[in-house]
Amino acid sequence: MIVKPKIRGFICTTSHPDGCAAHVQNQIDYVKSKPKLENGPKNVLVIGSSTGYGLASRIVPAFQSGANTLGLFFEKAGSERRPGSAGWYNSAAFEKAAQAEGLFAKSLNGDAFSHEMKAAALKIIQEEMGPIDLVVYSLASPRRTCPDTGEVYKSVLKTTGGEYTNKNLNTDKGLIEEVTIGAATQEEIDHTIKVMGGEDWELWIHLLADAGVLADGVKTVAYSYIGPELTWPIYTEGTIGCAKKDLEASAARLSAKLATECKGGSAYVSVNKALVTQASSAIPVVPLYISILYKEMKAKGIHEGCIEQIERLFRDRLYGDDLQLDETGRIRIDDWEMREDIQAAVAKSWESVSNENFSELGDFAGYQEEFLKLFGFGLDGVDYEAETDSLFAPASLS
Numbered sequence: 001m002i003v004k005p006k007i008r009g010f011i012c013t014t015s016h017p018d019g020c021a022a023h024v025q026n027q028i029d030y031v032k033s034k035p036k037l038e039n040g041p042k043n044v045l046v047i048g049s050s051t052g053y054g055l056a057s058r059i060v061p062a063f064q065s066g067a068n069t070l071g072l073f074f075e076k077a078g079s080e081r082r083p084g085s086a087g088w089y090n091s092a093a094f095e096k097a098a099q100a101e102g103l104f105a106k107s108l109n110g111d112a113f114s115h116e117m118k119a120a121a122l123k124i125i126q127e128e129m130g131p132i133d134l135v136v137y138s139l140a141s142p143r144r145t146c147p148d149t150g151e152v153y154k155s156v157l158k159t160t161g162g163e164y165t166n167k168n169l170n171t172d173k174g175l176i177e178e179v180t181i182g183a184a185t186q187e188e189i190d191h192t193i194k195v196m197g198g199e200d201w202e203l204w205i206h207l208l209a210d211a212g213v214l215a216d217g218v219k220t221v222a223y224s225y226i227g228p229e230l231t232w233p234i235y236t237e238g239t240i241g242c243a244k245k246d247l248e249a250s251a252a253r254l255s256a257k258l259a260t261e262c263k264g265g266s267a268y269v270s271v272n273k274a275l276v277t278q279a280s281s282a283i284p285v286v287p288l289y290i291s292i293l294y295k296e297m298k299a300k301g302i303h304e305g306c307i308e309q310i311e312r313l314f315r316d317r318l319y320g321d322d323l324q325l326d327e328t329g330r331i332r333i334d335d336w337e338m339r340e341d342i343q344a345a346v347a348k349s350w351e352s353v354s355n356e357n358f359s360e361l362g363d364f365a366g367y368q369e370e371f372l373k374l375f376g377f378g379l380d381g382v383d384y385e386a387e388t389d390s391l392f393a394p395a396s397l398s
């Protein structure tokens with residue numbers, strides 16, 4: 001089949017198997033261009049491992065410290081008639097590259113919130129992997145079905161105060177428009193916490209700890225975002241921010257548990273940089289902020305993508321000499337994004353940005369390029385006119 005991008009709003013409904021493989025290979029090449037990390041993790045579980053930060057969190061330990069990995073995700077396989085989802089092809093490419101280097105790499109495709117997926121992961125860990133020394137929790141999901149009651153919780157992107165209006169980039173049309181975000185009800189806030197908060201992360205860690213499959217000194221990390229004040233009403237102080245606060249409370253409880261039960265084990269929330277991913281493109285206001293941020297960070301030579309962020313997180317913080325925790329105990333790998341000079345420049349551009357000067361103040365070309373790459377389009381060396389194998393699948397799932 002010949003696959004072309006089909007963009008609908010903030011998603012692309014097609015993905016290119018060879019392009020996704022090239023995107024994964026570029027990330028592997030980046031990690032391999034850095035020195036090995038001898039004290040890095042060796043047996044890793046990544047929950048949400050097929051795209052964005054989770055995919056990078058699988059690639060980094062595999063190719064930085066030779067880790068065996070079990071990856072879990074919710075993706076769609078390709079068929080003879082339709083391409084699969086990007087995360088499916090990313091995972092196929094990852095497994096192929098990892099297995100070529102003799103690394104154990106298995107995947108599970110299904111709902112990470114369910115009892116079935118947790119049991120399936122535990123079985124693989126018990127029978128094929130041995131004690132896990134790192135668990136990365138990197139889910140970004142719009143809903144969660146409670147495995148006990150069947151109740152479906154939906155997360156929303158709303159404020160927790162009144163209505164909020166600001167500039168927004170219509171990424172489909174490349175136009176700046178105004179967007180008004182409504183206020184959430186208490187029920188919507190509670191549901192968002194159920195989906196994107198820490199409850200499920202705690203369930204995973206409790207299950208693994210109780211089964212005795214966590215190594216002494218195990219680490220676990222989940223990801224969060226803070227960003228500048230202009231995004232606070234929709235992010236940090238919005239419904240998603242409430243869920244992230246819940247995640248931080250989970251980290252504190254998990255750390256206390258792992259410290260005693262797993263001899264110095266620890267749990268962290270890492271605050272990461274704003275980046276173009278499938279999850280972030282759905283958040284109002286954020287894509288325009290990202291376009292302006294990219295422009296400033298690229299100009300100063302400090303722009304990073306997921307792979308650079310996670311490589312630095314593992315090398316300098318999680319497995320380095322100094323975690324550099326902030327006042328509330330979080331890892332801040334968003335430090336370059338939040339640098340005073342960067343934020344001052346972004347705030348200045350934000351004030352005056354309009355459709356007339358956007359190409360000067362923002363890096364929309366860079367935004368679009370990265371967005372398309374998420375789905376395997378625009379990668380060097382890929383022949384997009386040629387037939388590609390839509391049935392490409394992770395070896396462990398085929």
Ligand code: NAD
Binds near residue numbers: 047273
């Ligand atoms: P993403 O959309 O690229 O990845 C989400 C992952 O979760 C995928 O692997 C997907 O398959 C998996 N997933 C979703 N629902 C699932 C389910 N029910 N069962 C199993 N797997 C499921 O998202 P991302 O942007 O990499 O976000 C990952 C984390 O990083 C989130 O917690 C997000 O808040 C955080 N974060 C993102 C940014 C950003 O700018 N993108 C910045 C800081 C922190």
